[in-house]
Amino acid sequence: MIQIDLATLVKPLNPFAKQALEMAASECMSQQASEITVAHVLLQMLAIPRNDVRVIAERTGISAEDLRQALTVESYPGGRSAEGYPSFSPMLIEWLKESWLLASAQMQHSELRSGVLLLTLLHSPLRYIPPAAARLLTAINRDQLQQDFAAWTKESAESVDLAGGQTPRATETGDTLLARYAKNMTADARNGRLDPVLCRDYEIDLMIDILCRRRKNNPVVVGDAGVGKSALIEGLALRIVAGQVPDKLKNTDIMTLDLGALQAGASVKGEFEKRFKGLMAEVIFSPVPVILFIDEAHTLIGAGNQQGGLDISNLLKPALARGELKTIAATTWSEYKKYFEKDAALSRRFQLVKVSEPNAAEATIILRGLLAVYEQSHGVLIDDDALQAAATLSERYLSGRQLPDKAIDVLDTACARVAINLSSPPKQISALTTLSHQQEAEIRQLERELRIGLRTDTSRMTEVLEQYDETLSALDELEVAWQQQQTLVQEIIALRQQLLGVAEDDVASLPDADAVEDTPPEAEQDSTDAESADDAGSVQPEETAETVSPVQRLAQLTAELDALHNDQLLVSPHVDKKQIAAVIAEWTGVPLNRLSQNEMSVITDLPVWLGCTIKGQDLAIASLHKHLLTARADLRRPGRPLGAFLLAGPSGVGKTETVLQLAELLYGGRQYLTTINMSEFQEKHTVSRLIGSPPGYVGYGEGGVLTEAIRQKPYSVVLLDEVEKAHPDVLNLFYQAFDKGEMADGEGRLIDCKNIVFFLTSNLGYQVIVEHADDPETMQEALYPVLADFFKPALLARMEVVPYLPLSKETLATIIAGKLARLDNVLRSRFGADVIIGPEVTDEIMSRVTRAENGARMLESVIDGDMLPPLSLLLLQKMAANTAIARIRLSAADGAFTADVEDALPDDAVTPQTEDETVL
Known part of the structure; x- marks a missing residue:
């Protein structure tokens, strides 16, 4: 009771x-x-x-x-x-x-x-x-x-009239469900809190067409994360405020639903649905037309069931179908397919608005529209080269994200760094300061150990003191350089602001065109005569060396700053493409010099770059070079990928290494290389692993190995290794990719391959290549029938066949010399010892590399398996005994490799070289 x-x-x-x-x-x-x-x-x-x-x-x-x-x-x-x-x-x-x-x-x-x-x-x-x-x-x-x-109590939020009606102040005090659980985007646009929206006129017009319909006037904006779905709604709000919409949408409020606030505290069964129904009623009966924007709309489907209530989407459907509730939904493609398409009754009440990723040129236009916002926010200037670099470099190197979101993030980060460096020491100084503190701590520890007798050897103390002096010297030089650059930058910024202020004053002081037209000729003549008289009666000062205009002074300061930047860039007066490249390099790990270098010069000098690593394959490199030149000059048929090359030849002659080097040269790193071992696709059904499973099969929606790699890294190299081991039907996937520059994945999406370089490696026909190594002109004709036995002629015609010749003895000797030189550097840097390698070592390695079809692969086996084990045993013994090493000698005799390691003596005399020894 x-x-x-x-x-x-x-x-x-x-x-x-x-x-x-x-x-x-x-x-x-x-x-x-x-x-x-x-x-x-x-x-x-x-x-x-x-x-x-x-x-x-x-x-x-x-x-x-x-x-x-x-x-x-x-x-x-x-x-x-x-x-x-x-x-x-x-x-x-x-x-x-x-x-x-x-x-x-x-x-x-x-x-x-x-x-x-x-x-x-x-x-x-x-x-x-x-x-x-x-x-x-x-x-x-x-x-x-x-x-x-x-x-x-008239000023109280609880005030209601005696009839029970709500006072006009209730909305302002947050007493309505709309005020509690939604945010007025139109009010934000009216108050200037929204950024401008560019390059989305078509999508916004399509949305307006749908909203003006009598029934089912509900757009659903679908696109990948970061392409600008929410910005599309902001653009509509800006148009409403500017009055650039039909009369039906004028004076309309766009309210963004806060689903988190709507669900918070609604743990009691039915409370969430009660709130949502009340919210819908307020939208429908609002005196001001309201459009409800639901971001991440897929979260509504099933919402309420978690609390044991009804599905919220079922509450929406009747109002959406009758056109009483105007709603804009936004979601990604994966969630749209997973939730909306499965509910046909819900999806038919929405009209699809597809938002695709803008290209680099459109992203640059979007960034130009945001230029003033970011300049004002960070207090820095941004040049147009920085905007273009942010769009192009982020498109190429930031995989897994979409434009314009990633370009805006890069630009924002670069602006923040420039603004920070204008007022605080750069990170290079902070890093050296931290290093000096670490060295000081180690010096104090060593001094304490020496003082109490825990340590008797002073070599480490001497080494740390030398490093500490070097760090302090570098820190002093860096601080001086920073002060010089900061002084120049502050003066450059002041001059730029002065010139910008003068330019604005000049624009403001321009005479009105109508007033100029109305000036009588007599007045113009009188004015001219008066000016001539003034000029005659006044003494014009002569220009001296001390008289320098602000523009000339600005040029001088900029030249001085550029000279300092050649040594090290610490402070910049504005955001340029160097700062953009630095951000991309830090985020991706691609070397900064690779981002800054001219790509066209790399393509032009490609044989020189590849020749430093790939030995004995001048014909193959020349063939690749001429096709890549045509592709980079964009003179090939439109729609084709940058290249589709079949590298055929014996094992160990440099096919895979060529692809690795091209990934480094063309795209900046091996992280932009996708390698697929085609021996794993020997069955016909394994094609689903490449492009993804079709609807109804296990793995649908997870994407394929090949298509996802290309979609996430649209500027990259794809290597299909050992392609002859794959099932022939698997290769049918590449007809459209090699010819049209696109391929469809398991979900039906078109994957753009136009900026991909495809490489296929195969050992097919290596006997023919070995037989015709001395006659490259007839090699292609002799090789074609062997390749045609496996590849269909239509596919073979879409690829460029590049034969790799077997390695000659001279080439093997060059490769051996390079490997021994790298071994010499490793031993010297690790043990600080002299390294002596006799010429008989090279002869012994050459004698063991006898099979031409194995190429340079046997070199690794001989060096790692035969030559290095005796040396490794001796080195480990010396390291176990904590013995310093003075000299390492490698030699060969009687078909066996030998090694000798000499201990370091207090007064170690240099052993004279014998005639059969060589020091690399």
């Missing part, structure tokens, strides 16, 4: 009073109080802004803080609740009963407000609250408050 009475008492409370009661109960639980008292509830009423209690206290001059302290002193005197759940105190129940009687019977209110609760309290304050708080409330005239209750 008590529970029923309590429910009856709580039900009339308006949202503000009910919120205070809930807050009091929560606080009592956290404090483990046994009862909820009147003081608890009144204390929480003071925490709610703009309610009746706060407004009345302000009107009568009562300090809310003083009243809060008076209530807090004795708010939790009770013992701890054994069950952990506080109960209503008898006085609280009595207070609610008397307040509801006063509100309903005497004041004719339909809800119980906090002001009426306070009015009841004033009748006998000592009965309900502590004496200190009661004394403060004596400043309120109870009779006058009851008589003029509406006037006293």
Whole structure:
């Protein structure tokens, strides 16, 4: 019976009073109080802004803080609740009963407000609250408050008229569901808080067409993350504010739904659905037309079920179909296919608006539109080269993300770095400072150990002191350079601001065109005569060496700064492509010099670059070079990829190494190489691993190895290794890729391959290549029939066949010399010893590399398996004995490799070289 009475008492409370009661109960639980008292509830009423209690206290001059302290002193005197759940105190129940009687019977209110609760309290304050708080409330005239209750509380957020209607201030005070759970995007656009939206006119016009329909006027904006779906809605809001929309959409508010706020606290079954239905009703019956924008709309499907309620999408469908509720939804392609397409009743109520990724040129235009925003935000200047570099470099090197989002992030980061360096030391100085502190700590530790006898060897101390002196010297030089650059940069910025101010003044002082046209010829002649007289009567100062215009001074300072930047870039007066390249290099690991170098010069000098690593394959390199030249000059047939090359030849002649080097040269690193071992695709059904599983099969939606690699890295190299081991039907995938520059994945998406270089490696026909090695002109004709036995003629015609010749003895000798030189460098740097390698070592290695079809692969086997084990054993023995090494000697005799390691002596004499020894 008590529970029923309590429910009856709580039900009339308006949202503000009910919120205070809930807050009091929560606080009592956290404090483990046994009862909820009147003081608890009144204390929480003071925490709610703009309610009746706060407004009345302000009107009568009562300090809310003083009243809060008076209530807090004795708010939790009770013992701890054994069950952990506080109960209503008898006085609280009595207070609610008397307040509801006063509100309903005497004041004719339909809800119980906090002001009426306070009015009841004033009748006998000592009965309900502590004496200190009661004394403060004596400043309120109870009779006058009851008589003029509406006037006293007209500024309160709880104010409602006697008929129960909402006052015009309710929306402003956040009392509507729309104000609580949605944000007015149109108001943001009106207040200038939205960035301009460019290159999306077609999509915005399409959205306007859909919104102006009578039924099913609900667009769903679908695109990959980062392509600008939310920006599309912002562009529509900007158009509405500018009045560039049909009359049907003018004065319309776009409200962005905050789904997190809508779900917060809705743990009771049906509460979430109740809020959403109320929100829909407010949108439908709003006096101002409202368009509801639901970002990440797929989260609505199934929302509510988690709390045991209905699916929210089922509440939307009737209103969407009748056109009563105008809604714009936004989601990604994967979620659209996973959630929307499976619900045909929901998807047919939305009209699809596809948002594709802009190209680099469009992204540059978008960045130009945001230029003023970022310049003002960071306080730096941005040149146009930086905008173009941000778009092109991010498109090429930042895989897995879309334009314009990644280009904006790069530009934003570069602006932040330039702004930071203008006022604080650059990171190079910070790194050296940290290193010096680390060295100081080690020096102190070594000094302590030497002082107490834990260490007797001073070599490490000497080495660290030398390193410390070098660090301090470098730090001093860097600080001097930073101060010089900062001084120049500050002067350059001041001159630029001066010139910009002069330019703005000149534009403002231009005469009106109409006024110039209306000037009579006589007046113009008089003015000219007057100017001539002034010129004749005045003495013009002669230009001297000391008179330098701001433009000339700016050029001088810029030249000085560029000279300092050639040594090291520490401070920049503006954001240019160097800062953009530095950000990309740090994010991707691609060397900065590779990003900054001219790509055309790399293509032009490609044979020189490849010849440094690939030996004995001049014909193959020349063939690759001429085709890549044509592709880079963009003179080939439109639509084709940058290249599709079949590298045929024996094993170990440099086919794979050529691809690795080209990935380094063309794209900046081996991370832009996708290698697929085609021996794993010997079955026909394995084609799904390359392009992804079709609908209805396991793995659908996860993407394929090949298509996902190309989609995430559209500027890259694809290597199909050992292609002759794959099933012939698997190769049918590449017809369109090699001819049209595109291929479809398992989900039906077209993957762009126009900026991909395809390489296929094969050992097919290596016997023919070996036989015709001396006659390259006839090699192609002899090789074609062998390749045609495996590759279909149509596919073979889409590729460029590049034969790799077997390595000659001279080439093998060059490769051996290079490998021994690298071994020499490793031994010298690791052990600090002299390295002597006899010429017989090269002869012995050559004698063991006898099979031409294995190429240079046998070199690794001979060096790692035969030559290095004896040396490794000796080195490990010396390291185990902690013996310093002075000299390492490698030789060969009687068909075996030998090694000798000499210990370092205190006064080690240099052993004279014998005639059969060579020092590399």
